[in-house]
Amino acid sequence: MSLSTDAIDLTRRLLRLDTINPPGGEEAAIALLGGLLEAAGFTTRRVDLAPGRPNLIARLSGSDPDAPALGLTGHVDIVPLGEAPWRHDPFAGETDGDRLYGRGSADMKSGVAAMVVAALAVAREKGRRAGLELVLTAGEETGCAGAKRIVETPRTLGRVGALVVGEPTGLSPGLGHRGVIWLRFHFKGRSAHASMPHEGDNAVLKAARAAVRLAHHDFGGACHHALGRPTLNLGRIEGGCNLNSVPDRAVLGIDIRPIPGQTSAAIVAELSALCPEAEIEILSDCPPLWSAGRDDWLAQVMERTRAVTGRAVDPAPVPFATDAGFLAPAYGGVPTVILGPGETEQAHKTDEWCSLTRIGQAAELYRDLAAAWCR
Numbered sequence: 001m002s003l004s005t006d007a008i009d010l011t012r013r014l015l016r017l018d019t020i021n022p023p024g025g026e027e028a029a030i031a032l033l034g035g036l037l038e039a040a041g042f043t044t045r046r047v048d049l050a051p052g053r054p055n056l057i058a059r060l061s062g063s064d065p066d067a068p069a070l071g072l073t074g075h076v077d078i079v080p081l082g083e084a085p086w087r088h089d090p091f092a093g094e095t096d097g098d099r100l101y102g103r104g105s106a107d108m109k110s111g112v113a114a115m116v117v118a119a120l121a122v123a124r125e126k127g128r129r130a131g132l133e134l135v136l137t138a139g140e141e142t143g144c145a146g147a148k149r150i151v152e153t154p155r156t157l158g159r160v161g162a163l164v165v166g167e168p169t170g171l172s173p174g175l176g177h178r179g180v181i182w183l184r185f186h187f188k189g190r191s192a193h194a195s196m197p198h199e200g201d202n203a204v205l206k207a208a209r210a211a212v213r214l215a216h217h218d219f220g221g222a223c224h225h226a227l228g229r230p231t232l233n234l235g236r237i238e239g240g241c242n243l244n245s246v247p248d249r250a251v252l253g254i255d256i257r258p259i260p261g262q263t264s265a266a267i268v269a270e271l272s273a274l275c276p277e278a279e280i281e282i283l284s285d286c287p288p289l290w291s292a293g294r295d296d297w298l299a300q301v302m303e304r305t306r307a308v309t310g311r312a313v314d315p316a317p318v319p320f321a322t323d324a325g326f327l328a329p330a331y332g333g334v335p336t337v338i339l340g341p342g343e344t345e346q347a348h349k350t351d352e353w354c355s356l357t358r359i360g361q362a363a364e365l366y367r368d369l370a371a372a373w374c375r
Helices: 003-015 027-039 105-123 145-152 203-215 264-274 296-309 324-330 356-374
Strands: 043-050 053-060 069-075 099-101 132-137 160-165 180-188 231-239 249-257 279-286 336-338 353-355
Touching: 003 027, 003 099, 003 105, 003 356, 027 043, 027 053, 027 105, 027 132, 043 145, 053 105, 053 145, 069 105, 069 324, 069 356, 099 105, 099 356, 105 132, 105 353, 105 356, 132 145, 132 356, 145 324, 160 296, 160 324, 160 356, 180 203, 180 264, 203 231, 203 249, 203 264, 264 279, 296 356, 324 336, 353 356
Parallel strands: 069 132, 069 160, 160 336
Antiparallel strands: 043 053, 053 132, 099 353, 180 249, 180 279, 231 249
8 A cells, every 4th residue: 555545544444533622532543554564563552641641752763872762742632523514524534625524623633643654654764863753642722731641740751852743734835833831810899789899899890890900901012024023812701690699700811822932830920910909820832932943954854845736835923822831942942833724714624524635645754754754
C-alpha cells in the first residue's frame, strides 16, 4: 500500500473511535497507535491524564546518542458533535469525492494518522543518525491538559531539536499562536429583600462595573509583531437566585488570548489590581508560542512544503492554541512549525471534513522532513 493509502486508512480507523472530550476516552486510540509504533521498533511510555485517558510518548533511536530527535505531536481527543444534525455519520469515515467526513477528520486525527504512518516509514529506513519522538496527547481540547501533565511529569520527554505540530492548517506552515487563559471572577455581596435594596450589597452590580472596566482594558498597549494584540472577551456573567432578592454572588467568565511575554501570573495580578473586589480563579492556562522565521530548519520546512503541495505560502500565525505552547518550552524553546492536513475553518464544525489529497500530502511531507532530519 502507498503512504497516502495507509494514512487515509489509519485516519478512518481513528475516526471510528469515539474520543469526544469530555469525557475523553482516548484509551482505544492510543492503544491502536502505540501498538503500531511498538511493532515498528519504537519504545513507548504512557502518562495518564486520568484513568482511561493516556498520553503516549514514542521514541525511535538513531545511531548518534548526541543527535537530538525530531519531535512530532498531535492530539486524539475531539470536541462534542453539537446540536445540529450531521448529514454524514461522524464516526464512520465516509467519503464524498475528495472529502473524508467525521468528527476529528480535520482537527486532528488526519494529522496524527499521517504523522504515525510517516514515522513507520522512517523506522524501516537504515542509517538513521538521529531519531524521532512522537507525543500523542489526550485532553487537548480542554486546555491542553494532556500536554501540561506530560511536562509536569519528570523525565518523560527526551531531547528534541525541532517540533512539528499536526494541527489543521491546510498544509500552510504556521509559526505560532497566542495563548489561552480562562478566568472566573467571583464577586460577593449581601442578600436583602428587593423592596429594600439599600439593606443589601449587590454582587451583580459589582460584576457589571468590573465588566465595563475589563472591556476597556488594553494591557498597556502590548503588541507582538506577528500575533498582534492580546484580547479579552467577557463570555459569561451570572448571579443572583431570584428577582425579589438582592444577589449576594456573581461570576464573570473571561477568555484572554495572551502574546509572548505575558504570563498568567502577571495578567492575574494586573486584572486583580483593576478589580480588587473580585476573587480570581484560573480555569485554563495555555501559553503562547512563536518561532523565529530565520531558522534554517524552518526554511527547509517551507521549501519542502512548497514542493509537496505545489503552493508557495508565507508562514503566518494560527488563530488557535496548541499543545506546543507547553511542549516547545519544555524541549528548550526549539523551532516549531504548525503544519497539518486539515483546513483550519473545518475545526469543530458540523459535517467536519478533511481532503484526502491533503492527508496523502501530509504523510509524504512528514516522511520527507523526518527522513531528512534522521539522516
